[in-house]
Amino acid sequence: MLRKASDTADLRAQLAPLAELATDAIGKARDAGAEQAELSLSVEAGLSVNVRKGEVDTLEYTRDRGLSLTVYLQGRKGSASTADLSADSIEKTLAHALAIASHTQADPAAGLADADRLATEFPDLDLWHPQPLDAEAAIAEATRCEAAALDYDPRISNTEGASSSLGQGISIYANSHGFVGREASTRTSLSASVIAGAEDAMQRDYYYDSARAAEDLRGAEEIGKEAARRTLARLNPKPIQTGEYPVIFSPDIARGFFAHLCSAASGGSLYRRASFLLDACGTQILPDWLQATEDPFLARGTGSCSFDAEGVATQRHALIENGVLKRYLLGSYSARKLGLETTGNAGGMHNLLVNSNAGDLQSLIAGVTRGLLVTEVMGQGVNLITGDYSRGASGLWIENGEIAHPVHEITIAGHLPTLYRSIEAIGNDTDTRGNVRVGSIMVGKMTVAAES
Secondary structure (H helix, E strand, O other), rough: OOOEEEHHHHHHHHHHHHHHHHHHHHHHHHHHOOOOOEEEEEEEEEEEEEEOOOOEEEEEEEEEEEEEEEEEEEOOOEEEOOOOOOHHHHHHHHHHHHHHHHOOOOOOOOOOOOOOHOOOOOOOOOOOOOOEEEHHHHHHHHHHHHHHHHHHOOOOEEEEEEEEEEEEEEEEEEEEOEEEEEHHHHHHHHEEEEEEEHHOOOOOEEEEEEEEHHHHHHHHHHHHHHHHHHHHHHOOOOOOEEEEEEEEEEHHHHHHHHHHHHHHHHHHHHOOOOOOOOOOOOOOOOOOOOEEOOOOOOOOOOOOOEEEEOEEOOEEEEEEEEEEEEOOOOOHHHHHHHHHOOOOOOOOEEEEEEEOOOOHHHHHHHHOOOEEEEEEEEOOOOOOOOOOOEEEEEEEEEOOOOOEEEEEEEEEEEEEEHHHHHHHOOOOOOOOOEEEEEEEEEEEEEEEEOOO
């Protein structure tokens, strides 16, 4: 009988003592001469199961913890970390951080976020939905998922397995302004990957879902069947001619396509002058119907939080309004380097919600005479400095508003500023599995290069 790791269900009970530990460590840093100090501390527990052909391939329980301490001495920064939360280990970590700070170069932009920007309200964002880390239940779910994929069609010839994972974690962020922030969240996911065809005609694909709460996860059988459907759709690819065509990005690929814009609008890219969005704030970079709003208070959201990685209060406000870039994504350091104010985005984006102006994916396909639906991209061909975009891809060819056949080993290319302005439609089939929530995106024209 496999054990049930139910001892992790009380992780939140550790928040209070860990907050005291963090406050004490900050006090010791100040006593040791640090002008400012900040500390991040986390404890996580999880279970991961991989099943292949109905047999357990791997089974792993995890329990991790870590502490990172940063001190500032006259603009010089030193950081050190440890996985040992004993008093002796924390004292040694502090000594290492102070020693590092004594050797670093002073940076006028370094230091804590301004005290008046720190969060003072901490609403319940419904992020905590713990489950017992029950290996037998996880194995059963992964097995059902894989079986549904294998039974879907006789052309499904093999499997790379199914995976089920559960995770929960708590974290503390504290600094010498007196701020102590606490967070607790859970995560669950399920996936399947299968193979269709035989010999040289084999194709592989997968599908997954993830959520804060198990009740929001798609059913095991549904995920398995979707993995099978996606794999079968890749069989019997045919060549196409190189040219310029309308291109639709499926929702999961559209997330990444829009994330490039977020990366280009981030402070690190901007103060290094490594972004095609330099000096673009206040200018129109997308169609005038397009809106994108950051909502850190979305219940059960992947990126939901009431404060960022520096303790700065998050806000619900527009990133894109009527196609215009309204602001950048800044933490305190990048904001100071740019002569601006932090936007509460230290650590990244918090749930970007992109509006739609069209129906579902099928309705977008129906409006295309000849074009491409991209279901997979490969490679690292995105240059955020110039905006040049060139990636390997595969997908489905569209003829007269219907899927005609799969296509493989092609390249899609363009210039991101032009591509973003050329977005003609965004579907209402929003992918909610990541920090960027967007539906299928149709770009009016891209270069599609077939294999020579």
